[in-house]
Amino acid sequence: MTLATLKDVLQPALRGGYAVGGLVCLGWEDMCAFVAAAEAENCAVILQAGPGCRAHTPLPVLGRMFRHLAENASVPVVAHLDHGYTYDDCSAALDAGFTSLMFDGSRKPLKDNIKETRQIVELAQQSGISCEGEIGFVGYAGGESSAGTDPSEAALFAAETGIDAMAISVGNVHLQQETDAGLDEARIAAIQAVTPVPLVIHGGSGVPVDQRRHLARTTNICKFNIGTELRMAFGAALREAVNKDPDRFDRIAILKETHDPVMAATRTVLRNLKG
Template structure:
């Protein structure tokens, strides 16, 4: 059994100078490909169930899917709740077998974010699992703009919540389809000088691969969330499979053709972070 907590995989990354990918899942096809790629590269992987995934598939089902894959895997696999917004949602994920809870209180006033995140961290730690918190709002491409993380607030947040990982806003953007952006390395350096917790970059698809790899090696960034980049590969493979034979209607045979392209693209993502 290779089921792991977030702390299990991020603490070695922090010490070893590499990062672990938090891969955004939407269904069985992509999560299975993600684990296959992690086994091929021989590295840990974090399977993430975000709000969109949970809207489509209930938490009890996702928990069983993640754990089924982890128990058969030869590498550590984390079952991670991404962007949980309430205590009850996080508590349900815990009951459903998740090994990591990410509570997103970044839109709340600082004191409230700290208090609520600490409550989730205490819930997680009492059950022997991990907690990720977020300080500083990460915006969206073609949408709401980011609010950069204040380093002093980050230091207070890390100290007072007891989180196992801290997501920060340092130029990263959700749903970015190109890699024309980049992270604010000066701000990252200031944050890590004031904290010792593993740092997390949401919206990792928009970060140039070279910068991902370099910062994974040389900073406290231990986790990159990758979603859009791999969803684009899945969509292209699915279109190719459908268009190759317009008379075909069996979705299982169609979806099988997404597996190899997804594994190949995921291996590329994972290899760049491995160090």
Template sequence: MSLVTLAEVLQPAFKEGYAVAGLVALGWEDMRAFVAAAEAEQCPVILQAGPGCRAHTPLPVLGTMFRHLAESAGVPVVAHLDHGYSLAECRQAIECGFTSVMFDGSRLPLNQNIDETAAIAELAHAAEISCEGEIGFVGYAGGEGSAGTDPKEAARFASETGVDAMAISVGNTHLQETRMSVGLDVARIRAIEVVTKVPLVIHGGSGVPVDQRIFLSRHSNICKFNIGTELRMVFGKALREAVNHDIDRFDRIAILRDTHEPLVAATRNILRTFKAPCG
């Protein structure tokens, strides 16, 4: 296996009752660890380049890095643009070799979100890659509040855009550093499932209790959980420990090498919660 589209990993998950992790990468060290963890667990993985990553590293470089890792991997790997905010940005990602683009029109009026998402989905499908869209707004911890997904709007969005995956707002929050006390709104998820037949996506998956991740992976149409903050915290802790371990060490390659195993181990733990159950 190697480089695949989002639809190629989510459709089996949708049919067989499991989920795939969308792991938000910031640089070479974490994306390499994510693929190593997926290979160790023998499961697919989605490498995601979000806005913060793209502000640090140009899309053409990220596309090459993702593709290099995918093409040498023994498991399916998706090269995914996370939170693209324009047709131009999504088109550039397609030209740079990404196999999936996510257009975030969640702040737009419904009709505009549908129209722009549909245009990007058409562009992606013409290039034989996948498109994810978002209906309802997922807020940010300590920042913008969320606007929950309306099931009727979700039904229209899924039907009229032709997206391969649909991100929804059901109590999830971006950049959350601790687990939610009450978890996601399962009643709202069930209402969305009744009126749509598209794989669902949870952004801000770091805040979702692990038991609920496992349950929803097995018993809902949620086929993709995005995980970023949780793994950034692991990387940051490992990096601080590596620096403090030898204050005279200055070679950043040697320092960063010490982050690999802790990040692989943490990623493997996350991947196990989403995998198809054995037997």
């Protein structure tokens, strides 16, 4: 059994100068490919269930899927709730067997974010699992704009909540496909200077690969969330599988053909986070 908490995989990354992939799952096919890629690269992996995934598949089902994969994997696998917005979201994930809770209070005033994140930290600690919080809002491509993380607020947030990992806003954007815009390394350095907590980059698909590799090796960024580029790999593989034979209708046979391309794309992502 290699089911792990977020702290289990991020503390070695912090000490070793590398980062772990937080991979955004949408279904059985992609999460299987993600674990297979992690085994091939001999590295830990974080399977993430975000709001879209949870709207499609109930949390108890996702918890069972994640735990089944973890219990049969040769590498550490974290079952992670991504963007839990309420106490009830996080409590339900805990009940479903998740080993890591990410509470997103980044839209709230600092005082409220600290108070509510601390409640989730206490919930997680009581069950021996981990908690990630977010300070500074990470926006969405074509949607809400980001609000950068203030280093002094980050120091206060980390100290008063007791989080195991801290998501920050330093030029990263969710759902971004282009990789020409880089992160604000000066802001990252300023945040790192005031807190030792492992740092997390949401919207990692929009970060140039060379910069991901560099930051994984030289900073306290220990987790990059990657979703969009792997969804694109899945979509391309699925489109090819469907289009090559219009008469096919067995979705299991069609979906099987996404495994190898998604696994290959994931291996590249994970390899570049090793520093």
